[in-house]
Amino acid sequence: MSDDAPVLEVRDLHVDYPLPGGWFSRKRALHAVTGVDLVVPPARTVGIVGESGCGKSTLARAIVGLLRPTRGQVVVCGVDLATASRATMRRLRPMVQMVFQDPYASLNPWMSVHELISEPWRIHRGIVEPSDWDREVDRLLELVGLRPNQRHLRPHQFSGGQRQRISLARALAMRPKLIVCDEVVSALDVSIRAQILNLLRDIQQETGVSYLFVSHDLGVVRHVADEVAVMYLGRIVEHGATEHVFAEPAHPYTQALLSAAPILDLDRGEAGEEIVLSGEVPSPLNPPSGCPFRTRCGKARDLCAIEVPRLADRAVGHDVACHFAAADARFGIVG
Numbered sequence: 001m002s003d004d005a006p007v008l009e010v011r012d013l014h015v016d017y018p019l020p021g022g023w024f025s026r027k028r029a030l031h032a033v034t035g036v037d038l039v040v041p042p043a044r045t046v047g048i049v050g051e052s053g054c055g056k057s058t059l060a061r062a063i064v065g066l067l068r069p070t071r072g073q074v075v076v077c078g079v080d081l082a083t084a085s086r087a088t089m090r091r092l093r094p095m096v097q098m099v100f101q102d103p104y105a106s107l108n109p110w111m112s113v114h115e116l117i118s119e120p121w122r123i124h125r126g127i128v129e130p131s132d133w134d135r136e137v138d139r140l141l142e143l144v145g146l147r148p149n150q151r152h153l154r155p156h157q158f159s160g161g162q163r164q165r166i167s168l169a170r171a172l173a174m175r176p177k178l179i180v181c182d183e184v185v186s187a188l189d190v191s192i193r194a195q196i197l198n199l200l201r202d203i204q205q206e207t208g209v210s211y212l213f214v215s216h217d218l219g220v221v222r223h224v225a226d227e228v229a230v231m232y233l234g235r236i237v238e239h240g241a242t243e244h245v246f247a248e249p250a251h252p253y254t255q256a257l258l259s260a261a262p263i264l265d266l267d268r269g270e271a272g273e274e275i276v277l278s279g280e281v282p283s284p285l286n287p288p289s290g291c292p293f294r295t296r297c298g299k300a301r302d303l304c305a306i307e308v309p310r311l312a313d314r315a316v317g318h319d320v321a322c323h324f325a326a327a328d329a330r331f332g333i334v335g
Helices: 056-064 086-095 113-123 130-143 160-172 190-207 218-224 242-247 252-260 302-306
Strands: 008-019 028-040 045-049 071-076 096-099 178-182 210-214 227-232 235-241
Touching (some): 008 056, 028 056, 045 218, 056 096, 086 096, 113 130, 113 160, 130 160, 160 190, 190 210, 190 218, 218 242, 227 242, 235 242, 235 252
Parallel strands (some): 045 210, 045 227
Antiparallel strands (some): 008 028, 227 235
16 A cells, blocks of 8 residues: 555445334335445544434444445455455454544453553554563553553543543554544543543654544534535535635535534624524435435425435535535634
């Protein structure tokens, strides 16, 4: 793999959850992710935002291999995971790691910090020699802002922010190319949240790791992400450079999300206009025809019910999936 090749490529990814049917009904499927295309370059951060139930976490789990895609491709470091051999998969697994929302649930409470961080080296031999485990554990703890003399403690002896640092050290132990962060700061206090975000940025500058950062918090994503993709009902509806998407959102859904964010427009010195969406989020069991957002969109026309809008640059400066896209800085976050 060349130095500038993408760490991750997702191509037309679909993930369905099969549901059992009744005696006289056919089997149904919940369409959690539909036709997602995504690229994560080296040493960059791509954010995924959207309201609860839009498919963010399902996408993250499919990328790291915790869920099997219904169809489509997940290409890691140039290798398609769907067609990779068992030996190739074993070699690739260390390259993609995941940090979960709740560190206490993802860390074995009976293991010490040293055991938690060194456990992957017992499974994937050759990454770190056993004689170097103590020194490498201490280095990783210092890298994430913890003290080496804490390596014999267990997860319950740490605060929430410290446990998240342990999870990050455990992920870094595999020397990955990509870390998928799924709501990693949503359960933390504001001050601790800022520490973790700054830590992620510092680690990226030092190691060159890429992040796929999944969050519902627009302010957090704006702080950490170079690019942002907005998801709605399993699809990416807007994607581009973070500052451009936040300053000039073009999809009605993105405009509604940003208008609801409790952030002042510093140029005008007043809160931006809020867009109140009507109706409920459609069920992924039976999504609307055409554009998935049309049932809640004030711009919807007959075309929206017939044709699914393609994610493309529609003269707004970044990609958007809307037939009637129009960038509008009134709904962006400025400053």
